[in-house]
Amino acid sequence: MSTAGPRPRRATIRDVALEAGVSRGTVSRVLNGEPYVSAQAREAIERAVARVGYVPNSAARNLATRRSQAIGFIVHEPHELFLEDPNIGAILLGANRVLSGSDHQMVSLVIDSERDSRRVARYLSGGFVDGAVVVSARQDDTLLTTIARLSIPATLVGRPPATSRVPWVGIDNKGAARAITEHLVGTGRRRVGMIAAALDRDSGADRLAGFRDALGPAFDRRLVVENQLYEYTAGRTGMIELLEREPEVDGVFAASDAIAAGALDALRAAGRRVPEDVGVVGFDDSSWALRCQPLLTTVHQPARQLGEAAAASVLAQLRGTATDEPAGGLLETHVVVREST
Template identity: 40%
Template sequence: MSNRPSTLEEVARLAGVSTGTVSRVINNAPHVSKKSREAVQRAIEELGYVPNTAARSLATARRGAVVLAISSDDPALFANQFFAEVIAGVNAVIEETDLQLMLVLAASERGRSRLTRILQSRAADGVLLLALRENDPLSKIADEGQVPVVHGGRSLDRTPQHYVDADNRGGARQAVEYLVSLGRQRIATITGQTDQHAGVNRYLGYREALALAGLPDHRVVHGDFSEASGVEGMARLLDEHPDLDAVFVASDAMAAGALKVLRSRGLSVPEDVAVVGFNDIVTAQHTHPALTTVRQPIEALGREMTRMLVRLIDGEQPTSLILPTELVVRESA
């Protein structure tokens, strides 16, 4: 055996794991599989590796917390099933670690200042960002915090280094293609927020599907993903385009509002107007009629974001991830 001291990288290479996993085994951290732990221990013994005590001290000098920062100050946020499912996914992974979760609503100046203080004081080991808008100041605050950052979704002005997103464009395209396959030719849409990546890409998916089918795409109103904007948007569409025979709605909450308006106008769903939503939150199964929608794995989004952040904290370099979507056919289309 060489007299040269073995390195952390050599242990990782022999064990077939990342250097972050080696560090977690050395520091007796949780969330390491039995197989990986045993492989690291064998490699340490074979190489005669002696951990650097200074490096080990630095590795364990964590605050033991991560921040979930949401670009919203809406008091109804916690009643929003999308955010509730994302938070459930985040918490499920946090519970498998020794980390604590801090939630910051940071659309206001006060919320952003709070996040800045947390990061400047090194009170957190990493940040999860959610619901960012175009040119959102949260991105800059997180980048300047010098801790790992994972984005839930992407923003319009930049593609972050580490993110987890759903296939918004492909899911929307599939939804509209399905409506076309039913023989619908006057297909409208209620978009999500056009300063958010998800809202824009669901709109682009709608336009692409209609372009491929040779159908017009001018029956459009813009919403903000809320049920109230679905009510307002559907009323406007019917006033401006009374001949429409289908509508793709960029969120299930907006679709629930649209169904209420169609019912109040005496229109039958799906006979007069077919409706497809997006997300597949629990409400989609209980609307009247039950909502055909695009399922995105919302809780998985929260889980994968958090797993990615934990790996970054451990010194690994995971790749970004786009989760698949799936059309769920029910009674509304």
């Protein structure tokens, strides 16, 4: 037999009105932030709200406005990378800061498989979120097709495929990769390789293109090892393979800081000194760069600001204040020189 008592009754607008001695319409105008309420009545209502413990029924309000007050934060990466990648975390925190400041809830959705893609598509179709920030969209990503079909306000972090008209914010991955490679070559390196990753999305493909441009005629396709993800394991195994292909390699551009950390460990195990024997550079300026030994020369990208800009873009679309043209916006990057070069 249950010993639980009856659930306490939820305070209503009527309770607030009775406590404040005003009409329910006046209470509603104050709660909705509308004008034409005297300062005296407003103060009485605010005191009454505190006394009766009134909490707005957001579910009822959302039903009436057909808004969920929620924004999806969609990451197309394996679950473990979502937890371990500091850049994704920084983008998430930046987006959440802007959304929470506008009284929107952020809902995290991770796509790790085709089944996940179908699940997220159903979720978006159900109207559970008003918009979406999308990280790591792939070329020919079915998620973008779903967003276009549903006309959901959305912004990508990263440059979208050429056929997509979804607004986006990002960085010049190609230019930044060219700059960091030029720095590496400028330290006197002559046999320079790259541990590339994520070539099925704009960031990975553009970083490889920037590396190729910087080397020009010295570019050797044999000295590029490809991996699927920006992860530590890819750096360790990629460095081992690169040393097998070219034992005399004396410079390495790792496509992310996590990859660079794995490469440094592989070089240490092989008895190669950094930077005396091999110079190593990364990309991101994440927490990985400061955990490496030696400290990592890398490209700083403003991950938190990318999240903030993407969230602000989605909110602007919801308010109807976004520009008609879905042009992308580029945030600045710069090379951070440390001990690995």
